Amino acid sequence: MLAVLGTSVLVVGAEHGRRLPVAVALVLVQVCVLRWQARAPVAVLAANAATGLAVWALLPAVSLTGALLAAQVALCVLSAIRPRRVSLWALAAMCLPAPPAFGAGGPAGLAVYLLTVVLAWTAGQWRRAQRARARAEARRAVAEERARIAREVHDVVAHTLSVMVIQAGAADDVFTERPDQARQALRAIETGARSALGELRLLLRAFRPDAEETGAGAGAGEQREPGPSLARLDELADTVRATGLTVQVHREGATDGLPAAVDLAAYRIVQEALTNTLRHAAGADEVSVRVTVEGEYVKIGVVDNGRTRQGGSAMAGAGRGLVGMKERARLVGGSLRAGPLPGGGFEVAAQLPVEDAS
Numbered sequence: 001m002l003a004v005l006g007t008s009v010l011v012v013g014a015e016h017g018r019r020l021p022v023a024v025a026l027v028l029v030q031v032c033v034l035r036w037q038a039r040a041p042v043a044v045l046a047a048n049a050a051t052g053l054a055v056w057a058l059l060p061a062v063s064l065t066g067a068l069l070a071a072q073v074a075l076c077v078l079s080a081i082r083p084r085r086v087s088l089w090a091l092a093a094m095c096l097p098a099p100p101a102f103g104a105g106g107p108a109g110l111a112v113y114l115l116t117v118v119l120a121w122t123a124g125q126w127r128r129a130q131r132a133r134a135r136a137e138a139r140r141a142v143a144e145e146r147a148r149i150a151r152e153v154h155d156v157v158a159h160t161l162s163v164m165v166i167q168a169g170a171a172d173d174v175f176t177e178r179p180d181q182a183r184q185a186l187r188a189i190e191t192g193a194r195s196a197l198g199e200l201r202l203l204l205r206a207f208r209p210d211a212e213e214t215g216a217g218a219g220a221g222e223q224r225e226p227g228p229s230l231a232r233l234d235e236l237a238d239t240v241r242a243t244g245l246t247v248q249v250h251r252e253g254a255t256d257g258l259p260a261a262v263d264l265a266a267y268r269i270v271q272e273a274l275t276n277t278l279r280h281a282a283g284a285d286e287v288s289v290r291v292t293v294e295g296e297y298v299k300i301g302v303v304d305n306g307r308t309r310q311g312g313s314a315m316a317g318a319g320r321g322l323v324g325m326k327e328r329a330r331l332v333g334g335s336l337r338a339g340p341l342p343g344g345g346f347e348v349a350a351q352l353p354v355e356d357a358s
Contacts, residue, residue, distance in 0.1 A: 079124025281306025
């Protein structure tokens with residue numbers, strides 16, 4: 001900008017010996033005050049507009065558009081960082097010299113001046129919108145990450161705590177009369193707690209910022225448990241069976257070649273469905289889990305024989321868990337439906353595509 005405006009002033013001012021030093025000084029002031037345009041854009045715009053008009057008054061041969069070049073830069077910055085209403089007032093103020101522009105350059109001079117002013121303001125608005133989109137994307141990414149962490153923690157903790165509460169109640173009921181059974185329940189609580197701690201360690205390790213860099217070397221002497229997957233479905237069923245609930249597991253097709261995202265989503269859906277049965281299915285004593293790998297889909301069905309409550313579904317109160325299951329299915333491109341069956345009981349049915357997630 002200094003080169004463009006300074007060169008034009010020097011060329012035009014060569015014929016005005018006394019005015020040239022003053023005009024050059026004003027140009028230098030214009031350039032120097034741009035240093036504060038981010039801190040005080042309104043003041044910088046006013047200073048550059050005033051000095052620009054002074055340059056044009058000293059050297060009328062310099063176009064008004066060129067004399068106000070620094071003011072147009074300041075308008076662009078102001079438009080980008082200040083509220084729209086403020087920038088619109090600044091745009092209107094920059095349009096006030098339009099009559100002198102018309103008088104000096106005719107219709108063409110007026111058109112060029114107004115076009116450059118509007119373009120400067122528009123460029124600032126474009127930059128402002130770009131920054132707003134970046135902030136919105138960052139907020140959305142943070143919200144999605146928080147939701148993902150919440151889902152994982154909920155799935156790990158809710159299931160284990162539900163089993164532990166039932167086991168603790170059973171141990172308390174038989175503590176005096178059948179101490180061996182009470183000890184068995186306490187051992188089941190200990191096993192479930194250790195399993196949950198192992199999953200939480202894996203979860204926290206995955207959420208560390210340096211997880212990828214230290215994943216291979218962290219915990220060199222530590223034996224890691226395998227992550228949640230359909231390969232551990234029998235272990236999951238055993239923890240529920242320990243509460244006295246009969247769990248039947250049926251598999252059709254190979255599940256060992258599934259994409260990791262689908263494998264995890266399927267496991268968590270089954271886990272949450274079993275947790276909801278334990279917590280909300282009134283009178284349920286049997287649940288059937290069916291996992292079928294068929295073509296390009298993994299189909300999951302979890303059905304219990306609980307009673308439907310009067311005035312609501314059999315799973316009233318399980319809203320957050322159902323929302324989490326539907327969200328997990330959606331994230332891998334699948335679908336999930338859940339609701340009471342006509343003959344009693346509650347069904348969770350999900351269909352997850354294999355190809356979309358891979």
